[in-house]
Amino acid sequence: MKKIVYLLLGALLILGLAACTSSEPASETETEVITVVETVVVEVEAVDPVEAERRQVLIFDLEGGKQGDPENWNPYSSGRPNVKGMFSMSEMLFYINMITGELTPWLGESMTPNADFTEWTLVLRDGIKWSDGEVFDADDVLFTVNMLKDFPELNTPNKFEGVTAEKVDDLTIKFTLEKSDPRFQMTYFEGRGDTSAFHTVPEHIWKDYIDDPVTFRNYDPDLGWPVFTGAYTLDTFTDSEFRFVRDDNWWGAETGFAPLPAPPKLTWIYYGTEETRAAAMAKNDLDTMNVASPASFDTLQTLNENVIAWLPEPPYGWTDICTRNLEFNTRVAPWDDPDMRWAVNYAIDRVQLVDIGYSGAASPSTFHMPAFPALKYYMDLVDYSQFPIATYDPELAKSALENLGYVMNEATGYYEKDGQELVMPIVNFDDTIINAMNGALVEQLQSVGINAVQDIQTIPTFIDNLMGGTLETYIFFGSCGSTTDPWKSMDSYSVRHISDDGSPPSSFYSNAGYWDTDNAVEYSGYIEEIGLLQPGDPQIDDLFVKAAELWLEELPAIPLIQQPIVLPFNTTYWTNWPTAENAYLQPDLSAPNAYLLVHNVQPTQ
Amino acid sequence: MKGLTKEYVLKRLGMLILTVWLGATIIFIIPRLAPGDPVEGMIGKMAITGTHIENSEEMIEAWRARFGLDKPILVQYFRYLYNTFTFNQGFSLSSFPATVDSMISRSLPWTIGLLTTATLISFILGNLIGALMAWRGTPKLVKAALPISLIFTSIPAFMLGILMIYLFAINRDWLPYAGGFDRGLTVGWNWQYISSVLKHSVLPALSVILVTIGSWALRMRGMMITTDGEDFMILAKAKGLSPWRIFWAYGVRNAILPQITALGVTLGTIAGGFVVVETVFAYPGLGYLLFEAILNSDYTVIQGIVFYIIFAVALAIFIVDLTYPLIDPRITYKKG
Numbered sequence: 047m048k049k050i051v052y053l054l055l056g057a058l059l060i061l062g063l064a065a066c067t068s069s070e071p072a073s074e075t076e077t078e079v080i081t082v083v084e085t086v087v088v089e090v091e092a093v094d095p096v097e098a099e100r101r102q103v104l105i106f107d108l109e110g111g112k113q114g115d116p117e118n119w120n121p122y123s124s125g126r127p128n129v130k131g132m133f134s135m136s137e138m139l140f141y142i143n144m145i146t147g148e149l150t151p152w153l154g155e156s157m158t159p160n161a162d163f164t165e166w167t168l169v170l171r172d173g174i175k176w177s178d179g180e181v182f183d184a185d186d187v188l189f190t191v192n193m194l195k196d197f198p199e200l201n202t203p204n205k206f207e208g209v210t211a212e213k214v215d216d217l218t219i220k221f222t223l224e225k226s227d228p229r230f231q232m233t234y235f236e237g238r239g240d241t242s243a244f245h246t247v248p249e250h251i252w253k254d255y256i257d258d259p260v261t262f263r264n265y266d267p268d269l270g271w272p273v274f275t276g277a278y279t280l281d282t283f284t285d286s287e288f289r290f291v292r293d294d295n296w297w298g299a300e301t302g303f304a305p306l307p308a309p310p311k312l313t314w315i316y317y318g319t320e321e322t323r324a325a326a327m328a329k330n331d332l333d334t335m336n337v338a339s340p341a342s343f344d345t346l347q348t349l350n351e352n353v354i355a356w357l358p359e360p361p362y363g364w365t366d367i368c369t370r371n372l373e374f375n376t377r378v379a380p381w382d383d384p385d386m387r388w389a390v391n392y393a394i395d396r397v398q399l400v401d402i403g404y405s406g407a408a409s410p411s412t413f414h415m416p417a418f419p420a421l422k423y424y425m426d427l428v429d430y431s432q433f434p435i436a437t438y439d440p441e442l443a444k445s446a447l448e449n450l451g452y453v454m455n456e457a458t459g460y461y462e463k464d465g466q467e468l469v470m471p472i473v474n475f476d477d478t479i480i481n482a483m484n485g486a487l488v489e490q491l492q493s494v495g496i497n498a499v500q501d502i503q504t505i506p507t508f509i510d511n512l513m514g515g516t517l518e519t520y521i522f523f524g525s526c527g528s529t530t531d532p533w534k535s536m537d538s539y540s541v542r543h544i545s546d547d548g549s550p551p552s553s554f555y556s557n558a559g560y561w562d563t564d565n566a567v568e569y570s571g572y573i574e575e576i577g578l579l580q581p582g583d584p585q586i587d588d589l590f591v592k593a594a595e596l597w598l599e600e601l602p603a604i605p606l607i608q609q610p611i612v613l614p615f616n617t618t619y620w621t622n623w624p625t626a627e628n629a630y631l632q633p634d635l636s637a638p639n640a641y642l643l644v645h646n647v648q649p650t651q
Numbered sequence: 652m653k654g655l656t657k658e659y660v661l662k663r664l665g666m667l668i669l670t671v672w673l674g675a676t677i678i679f680i681i682p683r684l685a686p687g688d689p690v691e692g693m694i695g696k697m698a699i700t701g702t703h704i705e706n707s708e709e710m711i712e713a714w715r716a717r718f719g720l721d722k723p724i725l726v727q728y729f730r731y732l733y734n735t736f737t738f739n740q741g742f743s744l745s746s747f748p749a750t751v752d753s754m755i756s757r758s759l760p761w762t763i764g765l766l767t768t769a770t771l772i773s774f775i776l777g778n779l780i781g782a783l784m785a786w787r788g789t790p791k792l793v794k795a796a797l798p799i800s801l802i803f804t805s806i807p808a809f810m811l812g813i814l815m816i817y818l819f820a821i822n823r824d825w826l827p828y829a830g831g832f833d834r835g836l837t838v839g840w841n842w843q844y845i846s847s848v849l850k851h852s853v854l855p856a857l858s859v860i861l862v863t864i865g866s867w868a869l870r871m872r873g874m875m876i877t878t879d880g881e882d883f884m885i886l887a888k889a890k891g892l893s894p895w896r897i898f899w900a901y902g903v904r905n906a907i908l909p910q911i912t913a914l915g916v917t918l919g920t921i922a923g924g925f926v927v928v929e930t931v932f933a934y935p936g937l938g939y940l941l942f943e944a945i946l947n948s949d950y951t952v953i954q955g956i957v958f959y960i961i962f963a964v965a966l967a968i969f970i971v972d973l974t975y976p977l978i979d980p981r982i983t984y985k986k987g
Contacts, residue, residue: 099835111943112935114746114754114952125746199713260717261748284838285757286830286935318829318933321813325821325828506948 104309108316119272121245122200135274138237147530173301189249237638286316340407361407363610368523372604384600389446403483411605414525433598475508531581561602659984674961740955751955762936769859777867785875804865809927829933874906915971919964
């Protein structure tokens with residue numbers, strides 16, 4: 047028995063020694079040989095096929111991780127196929143630059159309304175072809191519009207309700223609206239959001255599946271599906287890697303509309319947690335990374351000096367479309383009282399929230415819209431001296447509470463009214479940054495005598511509770527939507543979203559806090575008026591100020607943070623990334639206009 | 652078969668079906684006791700990635716009808732049982748129109764390949780180490796060295812995974828840090844792909860082996876000590892049998908029986924994957940799928956995976972029960 051054990055140990059020892067011999071120092075003659083070999087290796091590396099292949103590919107970070115249904119290329123499926131590179135194949139009618147508001151006509155050439163915005167005429171560009179060679183025309187757009195109207199389960203918020211579409215000729219479609227809508231083009235055809243994008247589908251393929259387009263997966267490699275009009279077609283994929291190749295017969299290059307994009311291949315790949323994705327980028331295995339925390343970005347830059355972001359200094363990122371607010375169910379006491387909400391506001395130190403949640407790389411928010419240039423114009427019109435929302439004054443918070451009848455219980459350190467302690471459960475959905483920020487917020491409120499408690503919930507539970515009206519106070523972004531025109535975000539607080547039968551709001555971007563006071567009704571009237579004006583109309587200015595003042599007076603939500611989105615870009619293989627100095631695109635690759643990125647990046651060599 | 656009776660096999664088969672039915676019924680009831688509606692959650696998730704959904708009520712009704720959630724609960728239950736026992740788990744809620752079975756079948760080979768191999772290696776090495784630690788004839792030097800192999804047992808697998816990623820993938824470029832295979836490879840039976848898969852499985856497998864090996868070893872050590880005091884061991888030594896034969900045929904063979912039961916259960920739970928390890932290494936297995944399904948409240952996928960875990964564990968125990976008489980001749984289900 048012992049012999050066998052020693053025999054095994056001996057074998058292991060021999061293996062270990064064999065492994066060690068490779069690290070022994072070389073003799074002089076061997077050194078010369080090694081030097082020659084190294085020279086050859088260096089020459090070979092210059093044409094290293096792995097490196098050459100790498101230079102052909104623009105590699106994106108696959109958002110959301112491994113895909114549950116990799117074969118699904120139906121852009122209207124609930125499974126969110128858009129995250130895996132759909133925008134490289136499916137082109138929009140128009141692309142919006144969310145920073146400048148500039149509109150780039152693409153499949154569409156123009157879209158013009160009549161005088162009262164009840165008729166819109168869309169003219170398509172001539173010479174567009176699908177990737178299978180079929181002609182793209184008005185029938186395809188009409189087919190897509192009617193399909194979205196007929197199937198409510200299709201995953202798009204834009205169902206063309208109250209809209210009739212008719213073909214005028216092969217390149218022209220007329221939309222007739224039951225109600226005037228100056229933002230019809232903006233809402234439907236500018237590709238502002240991932241799921242709100244209008245993906246035109248080829249009628250000659252989809253008409254055979256029109257009985258149930260909800261389950262149609264739009265994939266058949268033998269038939270060359272999926273078929274779209276974009277400059278890239280699907281190559282191969284697994285559930286964690288999606289590859290696309292450039293279509294050198296792309297209609298845009300053939301018609302002279304635009305040159306072929308530089309990257310011959312695109313790949314979306316999943317590398318796991320933020321740490322491993324950052325490691326992948328440090329090793330040049332990724333050209334972009336979805337979102338990095340400011341701390342991760344700092345580390346990343348020290349590991350790979352070729353990594354850049356929107357800004358060279360903190361906060362590095364671009365402002366997210368959604369500001370982070372402390373929101374209230376305004377029907378639930380004591381939060382139904384605007385003075386209570388203002389008292390809470392005075393107790394909040396936004397600078398500390400920025401320091402704790404964002405390592406200093408964010409900015410405090412004093413209104414519920416992102417500070418994009420076009421929106422900042424409107425926000426700056428408001429006279430904030432009447433509404434000192436940025437004031438952090440714990441003593442003022444305490445006196446405001448005392449004016450409302452609250453008395454400090456010295457034993458507990460919390461305010462009470464009618465024997466009831468002032469308890470404030472603040473819910474947030476599970477997110478590293480928001481968790482930290484809410485933790486700090488709770489401490490700030492505790493320090494003025496409000497018994498605030500943090501409650502972290504999973505996203506589905508949070509959504510269930512929010513939509514069910516069971517949350518009292520919560521950190522969220524219920525005013526998302528506006529980028530260049532204030533109407534969408536302002537409309538989030540309109541009373542039109544609250545139904546008389548007590549049913550929940552249609553979404554959490556639809557006045558989920560049930561703000562329905564007299565101020566809210568008056569506010570909603572101004573918003574309705576703004577809605578009837580074309581974006582950019584000077585009459586909006588005055589209406590905006592009146593509405594904003596009503597909102598600030600009652601503060602149905604407390605704006606907290608202008609959240610930065612830090613999207614690292616790797617300049618090792620590709621340059622001309624969007625930056626603040628080269629703002630051809632917002633650095634947020636979840637919107638379909640990220641297609642413009644692949645048309646702008648250039649190889650380093 | 653040796654030691655088995657028809658009655659016993661049928662009785663165990665009945666127990667197997669009863670266990671699976673009970674399990675299936677419980678996983679039907681639990682999600683329905685939870686607050687919230689999966690379809691509303693699904694619409695909510697659509698809304699969180701988009702903007703206003705103006706007609707959510709109409710959308711919710713249409714989806715409820717598609718998933719059969721508009722039917723009475725009993726109809727839902729019997730339809731669910733029929734589908735479950737015909738291995739049709741329906742559609743995924745978060746990846747519709749993908750079916751649960753297609754999602755599981757894509758992930759299962761990765762998990763089985765990785766975890767079965769890792770578990771068997773861990774089982775064999777762990778039991779060998781445990782047996783050698785307890786065996787009087789083991790050289791002292793070896794006895795002193797063996798416990799070193801157990802130091803990783805108390806480290807959580809994900810911590811070990813992160814540590815190994817840092818040491819062997821990031822600090823030293825020896826092994827890949829994530830995924831099932833290298834970027835850009837063509838999936839198929841070619842050497843480049845196979846070698847890449849093997850290379851990518853080293854770190855996740857090692858983290859599973861190092862973490863689990865200790866428990867096998869410690870249990871085996873305890874059972875070997877008990878076995879060593881048995882009369883038949885004294886008799887074997889008195890008969891002058893070789894230490895090698897006593898160790899294997901008398902010691903290990905008798906001590907390992909409870910370990911085989913544990914192995915059956917462990918192999919059954921493999922269907923659930925090693926969630927944390929697969930998540931840390933972005934390994935495309937069932938554990939990661941389950942993790943994502945829980946995060947997304949994808950009840951149908953959770954139900955599907957849990958059902959297969961229940962089924963696999965029940966089947967594994969059934970098989971272990973039937974194979975006992977083959978492993979240990981003293982065990983028989985025959986009367987008299």
